[in-house]
Amino acid sequence: MHRKAVKTAGRLSRLVHWELEKTFTVPMLAIVIAAALYDFVTASYGAGSSPTAPQSLANVLDKFARGWAFNLSVEAVSSFMFSVFIFAALTSISLSRDISSGYMRVLLSYPIRRAKLFMSRVLVLLLVPFLIFMCTLMFVGALVFPSLFLRISVLDIGYIAAVIFVQMFLIFAVSFSASLYIRQPVMSFLASVVTLISLEQTSNHLPVPYNYLLPTEGTFVLMDYRFYRFQYGPTDIFMPLIGMLIVPIIIMIINFFYFTRRFQT
Amino acid sequence: MKSKIIKAGYLTIVATIMIAFTRAFITDSCPSVETGHFNVGSNSQNLEYTLWDTRTRRVVIDVSPATARINVYLLDEEGINLLYDEGCLQSVFSLEDVDGCDFTYQPQYRGAYLFIIQNSSNRTASISKRIISQGLEWDILQFSAVLGIAGVAMFLLPRLLRREKR
Numbered sequence: 001m002h003r004k005a006v007k008t009a010g011r012l013s014r015l016v017h018w019e020l021e022k023t024f025t026v027p028m029l030a031i032v033i034a035a036a037l038y039d040f041v042t043a044s045y046g047a048g049s050s051p052t053a054p055q056s057l058a059n060v061l062d063k064f065a066r067g068w069a070f071n072l073s074v075e076a077v078s079s080f081m082f083s084v085f086i087f088a089a090l091t092s093i094s095l096s097r098d099i100s101s102g103y104m105r106v107l108l109s110y111p112i113r114r115a116k117l118f119m120s121r122v123l124v125l126l127l128v129p130f131l132i133f134m135c136t137l138m139f140v141g142a143l144v145f146p147s148l149f150l151r152i153s154v155l156d157i158g159y160i161a162a163v164i165f166v167q168m169f170l171i172f173a174v175s176f177s178a179s180l181y182i183r184q185p186v187m188s189f190l191a192s193v194v195t196l197i198s199l200e201q202t203s204n205h206l207p208v209p210y211n212y213l214l215p216t217e218g219t220f221v222l223m224d225y226r227f228y229r230f231q232y233g234p235t236d237i238f239m240p241l242i243g244m245l246i247v248p249i250i251i252m253i254i255n256f257f258y259f260t261r262r263f264q265t
Numbered sequence: 266m267k268s269k270i271i272k273a274g275y276l277t278i279v280a281t282i283m284i285a286f287t288r289a290f291i292t293d294s295c296p297s298v299e300t301g302h303f304n305v306g307s308n309s310q311n312l313e314y315t316l317w318d319t320r321t322r323r324v325v326i327d328v329s330p331a332t333a334r335i336n337v338y339l340l341d342e343e344g345i346n347l348l349y350d351e352g353c354l355q356s357v358f359s360l361e362d363v364d365g366c367d368f369t370y371q372p373q374y375r376g377a378y379l380f381i382i383q384n385s386s387n388r389t390a391s392i393s394k395r396i397i398s399q400g401l402e403w404d405i406l407q408f409s410a411v412l413g414i415a416g417v418a419m420f421l422l423p424r425l426l427r428r429e430k431r
Contacts, residue, residue: 050314
């Protein structure tokens with residue numbers, strides 16, 4: 001009986017459920033939803049087209065829908081600052097506080113695999129804010145221009161989601177690392193915010209194409225490549241992919257090995 | 266279950282406040298102006314498809330030379346369909362044989378509209394057009410109000426029912 005209870009407690013789904021209940025309390029959810037709405041509800045779009053001959057309504061709406069998708073993608077780029085504060089707060093509340101309060105020591109004394117514990121934290125802390133932001137963006141897209149939103153291609157929506165995820169993944173990787181190594185909630189929050197804002201500000205002063213390595217310029221390059229292609233070609237998107245996807249993956253792999261093999265409370 | 270409904274109500278109220286206040290005080294707080302300058306040849310026309318939300322539009326069109334005469338038609342989505350399918354001009358607003366205009370139009374829904382400016386004189390007309398968007402998007406505010414009422418109901422009703430049981 002006891003063995004069965006322990007086995008249930010060690011399941012990834014059970015750990016995810018614990019983490020969800022612990023971190024995403026109502027005030028925290030309200031703050032994340034409010035931040036996402038504040039960022040995206042301002043999206044608006046004034047389009048114009050002057051053809052020489054009358055066009056069908058479907059043709060006109062299709063053209064405008066593409067522009068609406070681009071506008072939504074630009075709103076997604078501007079979500080960087082909100083994401084920084086949200087991920088820094090979430091990781092410091094979830095990880096640093098657990099370590100500093102001794103809760104992590106209690107958790108690790110149970111027969112729970114460290115890898116599963118690590119994965120449950122990553123899944124919850126990364127995916128829940130991402131899903132809230134994406135749902136809010138879709139909601140705003142449908143609220144402001146419902147007829148255009150229905151005409152946006154699924155691939156465009158998927159692309160916007162993928163780029164938002166990439167941007168959030170970098171922010172998450174830095175915040176998670178700060179929380180894991182600093183272990184003090186307030187200090188890790190400040191360290192995450194200062195580091196990420198400094199990275200973003202510094203990248204603005206780097207020469208082309210190195211400034212594409214980091215958000216928000218890198219995010220804009222990725223969005224622009226799909227929707228408008230003003231000045232960025234296929235070779236330009238490698239820089240943001242290296243800086244915002246490959247580097248965070250490496251950071252998270254290092255964090256994984258540190259947490260599962262070296263980490264002591 | 267009841268506590269979950271109360272929490273959902275609380276989150277709905279937060280979302281409602283954010284939608285209504287952000288839209289009313291940030292996006293719609295000041296008028297926005299779109300301008301355009303173009304020439305329309307003699308006995309020809311200019312088409313411009315635009316995308317409007319439900320804010321009030323003030324349209325100011327100046328024509329030069331002053332002797333030129335234009336016809337202005339504004340078509341909604343139904344009119345656009347009719348024009349394309351049957352070649353029939355059915356406008357929601359029109360002015361004929363004028364040397365400029367200044368009118369206000371309240372769009373009934375969000376979507377595509379078509380401006381047709383016809384030059385009925387036998388000389389090229391230079392058109393200067395300004396569209397000023399002002400006021401609030403009442404449809405979004407109405408939606409927020411409905412959402413807010415639903416949120417308050419979800420927030421309060423389970424508490425009231427609990428009290429009655431006691």
